[in-house]
Amino acid sequence: MPLKFRLITGRTIEQGRSMEAEGKFSDGYRKAVALAEMNPKDVEILGIRNNAKIVSVYGSVVVGVKPNSDVPPGLVFIPMGPWANVLTLPATEGTGMPTLKNIDVHVEPTSEDPTPLSAILELYGVEKISHRPTERPLAIGSRRVVNDVPCPFCGEVCDFLTVELEGEKITRILNACPIGHAKIMNYHKHRVLTPMIKHEVNGDFIEVDLEQALNRAAEILATAKYPLIYGLSNTCVEAIELAVELAEITRGVIDNTTTLCHGPTVMAVQEVGAVKITLGMAMNLADTMVFWGCNPMSAHINHIRRVVIPEGKFVKGRKERKIIVVDVRRSETAKLADIFIQVEPGKDYELFTALRMALRDYDIEAPNVAGVPREKIYELVDIMRTARFGVIFFGMGLTQGGAKHKNLEEVIKLVQELNEWSKWTLLPMRGHYNVTGSNHAMLWLTGYPYGVEFSRGFPKMIPGVTTTIDLLMNSEVDAALIIASDPVAHFPQKAVENLMKLPKIVIDPFWSLTAGVADVLIPSGVTGIECEGTVYRLDDVALKVKKLVDPPKDVLCDTDILSRLISKVKKLKRLA
Template sequence: MSTTDVPAATTEAPELKIVQDATCTFCGCVCDDIDLKVDVAANRITEAKRACVLGKAWFFNHHIEDRPEATIEGRPVSYDEALDRAAEILLAAKYSVTYGLSDTTSEAQRVAVAITDWIGGTVDTTTSVCHGPSGMAFQGVGEVTCSLGEIRNRADFLIFWGGNPAESHPRHFTKYSLMPKGEFVPNGRKDRTAVLVDVRKTKSAKAVDHFLQIRPRSDFELAWSLRLLAKGINPDPSVEQKTGISVETMRDLMDRMKQAKFGAILFGMGLTMTRGKHMNSEAVLSLARDMNSYTRWVAKPMRGHGNVTGADNVVSWSTGYPFGVNLGRGYPRFNPGEFTTSDLLARKEADAALIIASDPMSNFSQPARDHLASIPSVVLDPKLSETAKVATVAFTTATYGINVPGTVYRMDDVPIPLRPAFESPYRSDYEILKGIEQRIRQRQLGAG
């Protein structure tokens, strides 16, 4: 064949789609200023402008998996067949539990609570294994709060307690708290004083002005000592031995806190998942409240999952409580330890489970995992998670924020709309949950 017969190589550029001000749902910062570049033919995101390293991994690693739309005991089935079976499982249960909800839209969360209410089950979120103690503390002592926008524009003193935002929330420093120039802090970082309280020196320690390395399991004592100093009372000297921090250092910190124009305590799971649990959160929230006798102070938890704050909000305004809510008696009952999923499963009390956008088989205790694997379960997940592998009914779903529109809540309780990049061949959590709810109601009304 002559060279003239060889077809010319075609180098057509891929068709690109630009999505401006997309929302990243990886962590609780829920940054809504991301510009995405999408390869339309490949259904892949090729650029995520302004996203942090975690956000870029979230966007770039997303792809449509070649999986059945639904399975029953591992056998591929249609959505309709799976929906029928899911409704049967939940209706037959005497003590079902609905769990997860942190990585889906608030619209889907609302339907999940409704399903749980119709069947008289227990609804719980991943909050119960992370900031659950903070949810308990809010109900005990309240919360002096604000939006991240106020912290950005007003806060001149920041205390990061029991967290490592430099690695867990990379844009928090640059977008919301430490670095940005604000209306009342026009010089940004130069106008702010930052303190880190933690049991070990993390990357965040390099970004702050003062690092207080406390001894493990002494957060409550330090917070309570600061409360005493705020009221002009000297703490017992033994607190130095307990916390590893001198009273003089505590007094210096309190003097600086009183001189601040607007201060914020931003606390992580290092505070809630150690000795003291909700009492630690209560102490820090009470400290922020006490400081308002002198100046303006707020306290906010640093939330992890993209819409875990939305889960707390939806369950709270639906039932009056944020997580671990039993609806079996026709009215909500809240009791962490009794109605939280990891405990229900470990005690072998639940006889069916509806798991939404979560993977308890990867992080629960072994007794809880063993029992979950032994009972009928309905799992909604974009990925073939460990929980989806043992599910009786497993639905492959579209990914919220990338394929699905809707609403999520930022860690400061501000609702943010989602702008999806491209469609998925799979249904959303909301559509599947609505299908389950409709079948449950039809059978309940038909039986009545």
């Protein structure tokens, strides 16, 4: 009989690598994400052989099971992706952030095979999905070596990669992590190379020329009464600025992936401020580092080797640093910690409360808070206040569940209060390589970091009202332009269902799930490999990603596509 569990979703190395190398339609990807990690004891008690059926209030899915003693009993971990999103909760509680962690589910053994992607897509209301990825032709040419190449994958934007090419073929990459390596090495695969428009009757894709595709896209945007522009974290600032202009012209909404990533962090900064650093401060000075609700070993793979291992000016490498990990399970990062603190899922807010009380030497009445014994809390506070320079790195463990943005307010306030004692700082582990840039660009253009609407001709952001998941759940937008993002793979089920009901324009280099359901599909160059532009690292440092090769024939960069779209929409709206 099914037992009750708590579900956590998140990144894994294999999920990232297979996504970039093989694409989301592949077997490799399915094997990586249609998977539940559970404690061996739970697997035994339930009598699971290979697969399990997992059910939440929103739906059920069959996935493979991998026993993992690092997952505490009572918890299930499924990598982020379409399988996990059958179960995640789209309710944002007014914060814009759906609940992607700490979800109540029931688990039972099953002899059924893991749910195929096609069945999942059916659940999402996808009537027809096209999959016609092409490999981009690579002209072989002379050998050259490009140094100091910034990597266009995660918020670390490691800019010390060396890429060797023979013409347009990439032959070797040095210093990248496995996921960055996979992305750059495979940049020519699973591409969209020709613009397409979906046939109105039979739903097939018809190849068209760019002009036709742009005209159709402009028509959709110009006639929509409240269009949504979404994505942006995988493209450059120059493109994002144009996207904001387009939102202003169409008087619609513009949002980026912050909305389901570090949106709560950004909301917390709105309430209390922040105490941040750049990575070099951690490398040179930090003798105490806390990783709270984040797992860089799976998601920001070079982070440890950039910030913890090196000998900085004042702290000589790993041996002079104390690493503390706070998480609901013994993650990969937890394994290299000096101290691991296991917190009860969803209860981080209580732990922060107790820490801030202990910092003021107040009595904590309960013997345990959030699953952590009182003594351990007092001990942790003493370590923190006697550190010389501390940093708290934090991630989705704090944003995607529990008190959401209020968790982040606590992390910030804890750090602010620790500054009475010693030097403490924090850094959010931002996911996409330019999500920070999309916040900055939107801030300087509109005053708000994401979730901005222009219905009355000026920018307004109201969490839970102008944020994408809420807009989709309430069916409030009448068209969508998705740039450099794959919401079909990463949004909760019900949000995808509602997205399917809209006319969709998709601009993407790769054949993602969202590309497969577009009404107008426009190919673009890969930012960081075929198109250059400005991106902002997770610590707000702006870098220029490089153009290593020309984009494929007749494929434009996002900036050019958006410029042309803006001209056309302006003409249709008689604003030219």
